[in-house]
Amino acid sequence: MQITTTIRTLSGGLTLSGQKIVEPILKTENLWKLYHAGKVEVPALRGVNFEVLPGESVAVMGPSGCGKSSLLYVIGGLAQASRGRVLVDGNDLSAMSDGERTKLRRHKIGFVFQRFNLLPTMTAKGNIAIAQFIHGDGFDPHRFDVVTKMLGLEGRLHHKPSEMSGGEQQRVAIARAIINEPKILLADEPTGNLDTNNSDIVLEMLRRLNKDLGQTIVMITHNPEATTYFDRVVHMRDGVIVDGVPAD
Amino acid sequence: MMAELIFRNLFHRPLRTLIGVLAVAVEVALVVLIVGLTSGLLTETAKRIEGIGADIMLQSPSAQIFLAFSGSPMPIKIGNKLAELKYVQSVAPALLQFNSTGGIDVIYGIDRESFRAVSGGFVFLEGRDMEGPDDLLVDDWAAKAKNLKVGDTYNLLNHDWHVAAIIEHGKGARLFVPLATLQDLVGAHDKASIFLLKCTRPEHTEDVMEQMRQTFPGYPVRPLKDFLSLMTSTNIPGLQAFINAMIALAVSIGLLVIFLTMYTTVIERTRDIGVLKSLGAGRAFIVRALLTESAVLCIFGIFAGVGLSYLVRAAFLVGYPTLSILITPEWILRAGGIALAGAIFGTSYPAWLASRKDAVEALSYD
Numbered sequence: 001m002q003i004t005t006t007i008r009t010l011s012g013g014l015t016l017s018g019q020k021i022v023e024p025i026l027k028t029e030n031l032w033k034l035y036h037a038g039k040v041e042v043p044a045l046r047g048v049n050f051e052v053l054p055g056e057s058v059a060v061m062g063p064s065g066c067g068k069s070s071l072l073y074v075i076g077g078l079a080q081a082s083r084g085r086v087l088v089d090g091n092d093l094s095a096m097s098d099g100e101r102t103k104l105r106r107h108k109i110g111f112v113f114q115r116f117n118l119l120p121t122m123t124a125k126g127n128i129a130i131a132q133f134i135h136g137d138g139f140d141p142h143r144f145d146v147v148t149k150m151l152g153l154e155g156r157l158h159h160k161p162s163e164m165s166g167g168e169q170q171r172v173a174i175a176r177a178i179i180n181e182p183k184i185l186l187a188d189e190p191t192g193n194l195d196t197n198n199s200d201i202v203l204e205m206l207r208r209l210n211k212d213l214g215q216t217i218v219m220i221t222h223n224p225e226a227t228t229y230f231d232r233v234v235h236m237r238d239g240v241i242v243d244g245v246p247a248d
Numbered sequence: 249m250m251a252e253l254i255f256r257n258l259f260h261r262p263l264r265t266l267i268g269v270l271a272v273a274v275e276v277a278l279v280v281l282i283v284g285l286t287s288g289l290l291t292e293t294a295k296r297i298e299g300i301g302a303d304i305m306l307q308s309p310s311a312q313i314f315l316a317f318s319g320s321p322m323p324i325k326i327g328n329k330l331a332e333l334k335y336v337q338s339v340a341p342a343l344l345q346f347n348s349t350g351g352i353d354v355i356y357g358i359d360r361e362s363f364r365a366v367s368g369g370f371v372f373l374e375g376r377d378m379e380g381p382d383d384l385l386v387d388d389w390a391a392k393a394k395n396l397k398v399g400d401t402y403n404l405l406n407h408d409w410h411v412a413a414i415i416e417h418g419k420g421a422r423l424f425v426p427l428a429t430l431q432d433l434v435g436a437h438d439k440a441s442i443f444l445l446k447c448t449r450p451e452h453t454e455d456v457m458e459q460m461r462q463t464f465p466g467y468p469v470r471p472l473k474d475f476l477s478l479m480t481s482t483n484i485p486g487l488q489a490f491i492n493a494m495i496a497l498a499v500s501i502g503l504l505v506i507f508l509t510m511y512t513t514v515i516e517r518t519r520d521i522g523v524l525k526s527l528g529a530g531r532a533f534i535v536r537a538l539l540t541e542s543a544v545l546c547i548f549g550i551f552a553g554v555g556l557s558y559l560v561r562a563a564f565l566v567g568y569p570t571l572s573i574l575i576t577p578e579w580i581l582r583a584g585g586i587a588l589a590g591a592i593f594g595t596s597y598p599a600w601l602a603s604r605k606d607a608v609e610a611l612s613y614d
Contacts, residue, residue, distance in 0.1 A: 078607040119253075122256055
């Protein structure tokens with residue numbers, strides 16, 4: 001596959017540009033995920049083949065129950081695939097133990113959820129810093145300042161989630177997800193709990209992360225308007241990718 | 249960062265944390281106070297017996313070292329035989345009577361002259377020595393506790409006594425009455441519970457004890473200078489078992505409350521655990537966070553427990569001035585260690601449960 005890539009550092013400087021063969025940073029091969037309801041197997045994913053290139057932003061759309069979230073959890077290493085392969089930056093998640101997937105998640109994946117999922121007892125600063133702590137490199141004040149400034153959180157760092165608006169909470173969640181410079185940012189309907197104005201702000205930030213910093217993003221959404229912020233839209237239906245065919 | 253996470257979690261639910269701290273505090277205080285009460289009682293009793301000033305004590309074969317439990321009087325004629333032994337300067341019989349009316353007391357029925365010869369006599373703070381058959385000597389602690397003064401009438405063993413003197417504490421008992429009157433009251437004519445001996449020289453104590461063992465085989469012969477070391481919980485039948493049972497009960501209370509506290513914490517933080525897992529926190533991180541949180545809660549509880557112990561002791565001493573509760577650093581540390589081990593044990597299952605939670609299920613928990 002031959003494409004043009006542009007990779008920039010967090011500070012925004014161009015470091016490499018030109019023609020280059022690029023391997024997908026995320027790839028699934030015949031990916032199945034089965035859930036068990038008693039003795040009945042319920043397939044959430046039924047042979048998904050999917051690729052994301054470094055620096056690409058992809059929106060995954062589809063009706064409720066089509067397997068979008070399952071796909072996100074499996075490619076993020078939160079859930080184990082039932083069959084098939086998931087390759088993240090060359091690492092086969094399906095062959096990894098729970099501990100190994102945890103380690104990979106720690107270093108290569110960032111999550112943003114619909115319900116923000118901030119730790120309610122911690123301040124915004126604590127919610128972001130704990131990701132650095134878990135990552136293992138300790139608190140990096142420079143990186144912290146750059147990220148929080150970029151997301152416009154400077155004045156809200158000492159507030160708890162209960163003291164912030166939904167949009168602010170989601171920006172904290174994004175800051176937490178990208179603070180360790182993950183290879184892939186996975187967002188599960190990040191605007192699902194936001195009003196239009198805040199949705200636009202969050203989507204614009206995700207777009208900037210992708211365009212300015214080269215952050216690879218896979219986002220699940222119900223909102224067709226949200227897909228306009230992304231390079232590519234993938235549609236899902238009944239646990240499979242129906243690329244190029246609108247699912248709704 | 250871990251410290252911030254733990255402290256913020258602890259202060260997020262202050263009432264629950266407070267209950268956990270109180271449970272540990274009660275656990276620690278129970279251990280410290282039960283041990284303190286028993287060891288205080290034993291030590292104080294032993295010191296008082298040592299303080300009599302005699303060299304040796306003879307008890308009946310079935311008697312126990314804890315004199316309050318000794319209800320085995322011996323013929324008073326034994327005293328004559330003891331007096332005939334070589335190096336014996338004086339012998340004093342005493343009849344001991346346990347009384348639980350109006351407080352818990354051990355009353356010594358003594359013969360004034362022989363007791364004085366053995367002990368060197370009382371230090372009179374007020375009043376005079378016993379002269380009449382109904383005279384009662386009360387030590388200063390008991391006088392304070394019972395609000396007695398010289399000249400008062402005090403009913404004891406269903407008998408009215410005349411308080412003849414307030415004496416300095418530390419001579420065996422807190423209440424002394426004439427031997428003959430007590431013998432009549434309890435129906436133990438010509439009987440004594442113990443015999444106290446004074447040797448001509450302290451270095452003859454061993455010789456006299458040896459003679460006593462030969463003359464009265466099977467009778468416990470105890471040197472009073474070592475009485476303190478003999479008065480341990482292991483020498484009192486059933487006492488150690490009682491202490492152990494009380495400690496086990498206290499630990500169980502602490503352990504169950506900590507278990508419940510941490511279990512509800514884990515349930516409540518299911519989503520947070522899912523979040524931590526999504527951030528890449530491993531099982532060890534989750535377990536460590538919960539165990540540390542429990543340990544911190546427990547340490548607060550230990551400090552509170554030590555404070556509570558001193559508070560309860562102070563309250564007890566106001567109500568019961570003769571009570572002795574010995575709080576030692578050794579047992580504070582032991583109680584703290586027991587509480588900490590219990591807290592860690594009580595948290596281990598909830599922590600394990602948390603570490604095993606499915607991240608996806610945890611993230612969708614409401």
